[in-house]
Amino acid sequence: MYSGCKAFVLTDRQKLYRVNKPEMWTSTLARFARPALQRSTAAVTCQVLKACCRSGPAAGRLPPSLTSVQLRGQQSLVSASHPASRQLVRHARALDQERLVEVEWEDGGHSSYPFTWLRDNCQCPLCTLQSAQARVLLMCDLDIHAGVDTVEVTKDNKVSIVWPDQHTSVFDPEWLKKRCFSSAARQSLQEELFLNERYYWDSTLCIPTADFQQVLQDDNAALAWLLAMRRFGVVCLKGAPAEQGQVARLCERIGFLRLTFYGHTWQVQDKYMANNLAYTSKKLSVHTDYPALNFPPGVQFIQCLCPAVEGGESQLVDGFHVTQQLQREDPEAFQILTSLLVNFQDVGRDYCDFHLLSKHCIIDVDRDGRVHRINFNNATRDSVLDLPLHQVQPFYRAIKAFTDLMDRPENVVSCRLESGDIMTFDNWRLLHGRKSYISSPDSSRHLEGAYLDWDVVMSRLHVLRNSVHKDS
Numbered sequence: 001m002y003s004g005c006k007a008f009v010l011t012d013r014q015k016l017y018r019v020n021k022p023e024m025w026t027s028t029l030a031r032f033a034r035p036a037l038q039r040s041t042a043a044v045t046c047q048v049l050k051a052c053c054r055s056g057p058a059a060g061r062l063p064p065s066l067t068s069v070q071l072r073g074q075q076s077l078v079s080a081s082h083p084a085s086r087q088l089v090r091h092a093r094a095l096d097q098e099r100l101v102e103v104e105w106e107d108g109g110h111s112s113y114p115f116t117w118l119r120d121n122c123q124c125p126l127c128t129l130q131s132a133q134a135r136v137l138l139m140c141d142l143d144i145h146a147g148v149d150t151v152e153v154t155k156d157n158k159v160s161i162v163w164p165d166q167h168t169s170v171f172d173p174e175w176l177k178k179r180c181f182s183s184a185a186r187q188s189l190q191e192e193l194f195l196n197e198r199y200y201w202d203s204t205l206c207i208p209t210a211d212f213q214q215v216l217q218d219d220n221a222a223l224a225w226l227l228a229m230r231r232f233g234v235v236c237l238k239g240a241p242a243e244q245g246q247v248a249r250l251c252e253r254i255g256f257l258r259l260t261f262y263g264h265t266w267q268v269q270d271k272y273m274a275n276n277l278a279y280t281s282k283k284l285s286v287h288t289d290y291p292a293l294n295f296p297p298g299v300q301f302i303q304c305l306c307p308a309v310e311g312g313e314s315q316l317v318d319g320f321h322v323t324q325q326l327q328r329e330d331p332e333a334f335q336i337l338t339s340l341l342v343n344f345q346d347v348g349r350d351y352c353d354f355h356l357l358s359k360h361c362i363i364d365v366d367r368d369g370r371v372h373r374i375n376f377n378n379a380t381r382d383s384v385l386d387l388p389l390h391q392v393q394p395f396y397r398a399i400k401a402f403t404d405l406m407d408r409p410e411n412v413v414s415c416r417l418e419s420g421d422i423m424t425f426d427n428w429r430l431l432h433g434r435k436s437y438i439s440s441p442d443s444s445r446h447l448e449g450a451y452l453d454w455d456v457v458m459s460r461l462h463v464l465r466n467s468v469h470k471d472s
């Protein structure tokens with residue numbers, strides 16, 4: 001469960017980060033970007049970083065309202081995902097042999113679209129319910145071998161196809177261009193939709209900050225906040241009232257929170273007969289929350305309501321950065337942690353009584369070989385170990401290699417949360433922990449936390465992006 005991102009001292013660099021001048025942000029980004037900042041794959045970050053480093057002109061392209069957002073660097077992320085300019089079709093023809101419609105663009109390039117895909121995605125009211133953007137056409141009514149009768153460019157520059165049964169499909173050029181099947185176009189669209197590029201960081205990270213009230217009231221600020229959380233994995237919101245209910249308010253801004261056995265929101269305090277190690281004053285080694293769930297929460301909000309008088313500093317580690325190091329320095333350990341399943345358990349009573357069991361690889365990798373999620377909490381790792389005897393010692397060696405890397409000072413950001421601060425972070429990527437603290441009856445350390453799913457957060461991000469683009 002939660003560790004308590006506790007203390008958060010603003011360094012000079014962090015103060016710089018919040019100065020309202022693009023060039024100041026640029027210098028700050030450049031400082032933590034090199035050499036610590038790395039990329040999961042090769043191409044897009046370079047563009048974004050370059051955009052960030054072009055101080056004046058990059059900022060000049062942005063909608064004026066964005067200049068008040070404190071997350072300076074995210075402006076280029078916002079502008080980078082603006083819809084493409086108007087596309088014009090020069091010519092369209094059917095290649096019957098290849099069963100493709102080839103569209104030649106006014107700007108010189110061309111795109112090819114399979115007959116079957118075009119018929120399947122006809123946008124007419126018989127085939128698509130526009131109000132839901134949902135396909136009406138049934139698979140049983142789709143002839144995947146159908147040819148086309150005619151293809152032409154209409155007077156209003158749309159691509160019109162008449163099928164052998166005389167059904168007509170008319171396609172908007174922007175709609176087609178966005179769905180171009182070339183490798184580069186698909187890669188670019190997938191990135192725009194899923195935002196899988198990440199900026200890796202180490203102990204030199206200046207944690208991005210945003211203003212709580214602005215995020216609640218201004219769509220530009222909210223969008224910049226969510227984009228930064230996606231890219232960096234963490235953003236600290238400043239200026240919230242230090243009282244219970246604020247993390248729930250923030251969840252409502254996005255959609256809804258994720259209910260768990262610890263309640264809608266949960267109170268991190270030193271509790272008698274604690275049902276979780278987080279509810280003591282002990283040190284918590286860095287971990288992700290809730291691997292005992294088979295689908296752990298993607299995003300976590302945690303607000304400091306009352307800091308500890310002594311101790312309790314938060315520690316953050318970029319799990320994706322560390323797994324990349326592990327893969328490079330100890331490929332055998334990486335292989336073990338990405339293939340062996342580990343049991344987790346969580347037993348107790350809170351919202352109701354519970355007895356959770358799950359199995360995870362400690363490092364989840366997607367089919368492209370990218371690290372997708374870290375599942376690691378040493379406190380809830382089960383004593384039940386479903387491994388043959390000869391794999392037990394190699395498994396421990398691999399975990400040890402992983403935790404040794406996470407504990408390296410150059411990988412750990414330590415911070416002290418101030419009263420009111422809300423740390424918002426990616427629980428699938430970041431590992432977080434806290435130092436032990438002195439508990440005193442007259443001033444009790446108190447944090448309030450809540451979880452959300454990435455689906456809900458990404459949904460809000462897409463809605464905000466559309467509305468911000470519309471306004472600009």
Ligand SMILES: [Zn+2]
Nearest residue numbers: 122124126127
């Ligand atoms: Zn149709």
